[in-house]
Amino acid sequence: MPDGRTMTRPATGAALLVPAAMGFVLLLFLVRGEWRPLRRLDEAVADGLNDAVADHGVVVEALRVVTDLGGSPALAWVTSVGVVWLLLRRQVRAALYVAVAAVGAWILISVVKTLVGRLRPVVDEPLVTPAGLSFPSGHALSSLVSYGVLLLVFLPAMNRTARRFAVAVAVMVVVLVGFTRMALGVHYLSDVVAGWLLGAVWLAVTAAAFRHWPQDRLLGHPLPRVAQGGATERSRVPSGLPVLGSAAGLRPVPERHHPVLPRPLVAAAELGVVWLLTLGTLYGLGLLVKDAGPGSGPASWDRSVVHQLAGARTPRLDDIATGLQILGGTLGITAAVAVVGPLAVAVTRSRRPLALLALALVGQVTLFLVTVALVARDRPDVPHLTSDLPPTASFPSGHVTATLALTACTAIIVFRATGHTGWRVTSVVLAAVITTAVAVERLYAGAHYPSDVLASLVLAGPWTAACWWITRPVPQARAEEQATTHPAEHR
Numbered sequence: 001m002p003d004g005r006t007m008t009r010p011a012t013g014a015a016l017l018v019p020a021a022m023g024f025v026l027l028l029f030l031v032r033g034e035w036r037p038l039r040r041l042d043e044a045v046a047d048g049l050n051d052a053v054a055d056h057g058v059v060v061e062a063l064r065v066v067t068d069l070g071g072s073p074a075l076a077w078v079t080s081v082g083v084v085w086l087l088l089r090r091q092v093r094a095a096l097y098v099a100v101a102a103v104g105a106w107i108l109i110s111v112v113k114t115l116v117g118r119l120r121p122v123v124d125e126p127l128v129t130p131a132g133l134s135f136p137s138g139h140a141l142s143s144l145v146s147y148g149v150l151l152l153v154f155l156p157a158m159n160r161t162a163r164r165f166a167v168a169v170a171v172m173v174v175v176l177v178g179f180t181r182m183a184l185g186v187h188y189l190s191d192v193v194a195g196w197l198l199g200a201v202w203l204a205v206t207a208a209a210f211r212h213w214p215q216d217r218l219l220g221h222p223l224p225r226v227a228q229g230g231a232t233e234r235s236r237v238p239s240g241l242p243v244l245g246s247a248a249g250l251r252p253v254p255e256r257h258h259p260v261l262p263r264p265l266v267a268a269a270e271l272g273v274v275w276l277l278t279l280g281t282l283y284g285l286g287l288l289v290k291d292a293g294p295g296s297g298p299a300s301w302d303r304s305v306v307h308q309l310a311g312a313r314t315p316r317l318d319d320i321a322t323g324l325q326i327l328g329g330t331l332g333i334t335a336a337v338a339v340v341g342p343l344a345v346a347v348t349r350s351r352r353p354l355a356l357l358a359l360a361l362v363g364q365v366t367l368f369l370v371t372v373a374l375v376a377r378d379r380p381d382v383p384h385l386t387s388d389l390p391p392t393a394s395f396p397s398g399h400v401t402a403t404l405a406l407t408a409c410t411a412i413i414v415f416r417a418t419g420h421t422g423w424r425v426t427s428v429v430l431a432a433v434i435t436t437a438v439a440v441e442r443l444y445a446g447a448h449y450p451s452d453v454l455a456s457l458v459l460a461g462p463w464t465a466a467c468w469w470i471t472r473p474v475p476q477a478r479a480e481e482q483a484t485t486h487p488a489e490h491r
Contacts, residue, residue: 017204024136024197027190031118031135042188043121049183050123060127063180070139070177075102075146077335081342082150088346094153097210105145105202109138112198123185130186137187140178140195141202147174148203260355260471267470271363274466279367282459286375286395289451302449303380309444310382317444321385324441327434328399336406337361344413352471353413357406360467364405367459368398377452385445396455397448403438404460407431412468 030038053059068074079102086095118135132138147170155163178196181187261267289302297303326332337357344353369392377395392398407430414427439456442448 017201020197020200020204024194024201027194027197028112028116028135031190031194032116038190042190045182045189046121046123046185050125050127050185053183054125054127060184063183064128066176067139067180067184069173070143070181072142075142077338078150079146081339082153084343085346086153088343091153093210097206098149098153100210101145101149101203101206102142104206105142105199108198108202109136109141112136113138118191121185121188125185127184128186134187135191135194136198137178137181137191137195139181140174140187140192141199143174143177144196144199145203148199149206152203152207260350260352271359271466271470274462275363275367278459278462279370282367282371282396282455283374285451285455285458286371286377289395289449289455290375290377298380298449298451302451305450306380306382306443306446306448310446313385313444318385321441321444324437325386325399325445328403328438328442333361333402333406340406340410340413344410344417348413348417350473352416352473353409356409356412356467356471359470360405360409360464361402363463363467364401364460367463368396368401371396371455371459372398380446380449382446384447394448395452396459397439397442397452398456399442400435400439400448400453400456401460404431404435404457405464407434408460408464409467412464416473 053063079098082098083095086092086098113133113135116133116135118133120130120134151166151170155166158166174196178192181192182189289299291297341354341357344357345351372392372395375395376393379394411424411427411431414423418424439453442453443450
């Protein structure tokens, strides 16, 4: 009987592996031997792309953004979230596969680059200044392995439409990352192709190794039939791809689940009322604090706090504040949501966390932008710690608002996911500590008055509470979701 965890015989995998390996070895020898036709082709592509994009600033910035999708920070986040997700779903074999494939790719890049020792291209107008050697392209290899391994693991949990979309997006990202490395003048064409070929070889080798690793030994108990590769799973996976995770175990949301918003029109009406009342409150408070002082400016207590903090600055405190700026900034909030959202779905097996986060963050952003435009309060008249303050006014603080909304939503998710007191207390304490740290940093940096920070609490508090109320599970859904999250407690 063929192994149910694969769709095809081993010969199919070998037929894909052998050409990639032969192609990489051929390129390796041609590069090491400095074969002139290949060298001329590489230089012509590098010079041509550099001439085409060097004078277009917008294009260069777009290339830098896309190329970061294959960089170490982005791939480390993608693989780390994937590994944690799999561990939360008790897919130990698949989690090890993702981790080993990613670490092995990094080792391959380092070893092969050192052995070949090829220098980076020399172009007329360098657009980036990377360190290290050129062959093969680390971005090309790592992106193919990282996105490819996640595809192999998560495809069983997707329907046909989602699979096609995921494969198309992954292929597009890998191809674009490789193109950007050439367009930015940091890799030759042969470097990128070699990275793809070696990445494909490593992906196939690791998939073959882990495909036959018995997961039940890692978990300590027999796996369900579908996890071992029954007919259901075979019918869901594209031909030629190994199944390295349980389709049932990977799928975070049960087949039958209650809608997050049973009455969406009523929910929208309720949120609309809260949104408008919150805006009116903020607008009134903004008009009061904007001209609270004797000289139609900030009140004395508002101004004095900011001036005292500005006078207490030291180089060490400046460094700490600069680091804290990331927490409440766009990058920090986006990165946190990208971690909290997927892992919350993995733990709760419900889409409610995503709905809560989306409603809370979108609502607070719109409230913030409208309030800023209406009140238009100037920032404090002290030297600002950084010169790149957002082009928005002072009232309220966007950093504090976003931080409080995110941390409060995270605490709500923890409360819904577990009854463990320690986890609940920790989530509340972290929410308070992180929000306070961001608030103090904004005051210390001279970006906001204390009244701006208090207004942020008035904005984020009621709005997040309204989002919690809207997305709360009805009694029957709550019982089913708790049974799914904590099955042992409901047997």
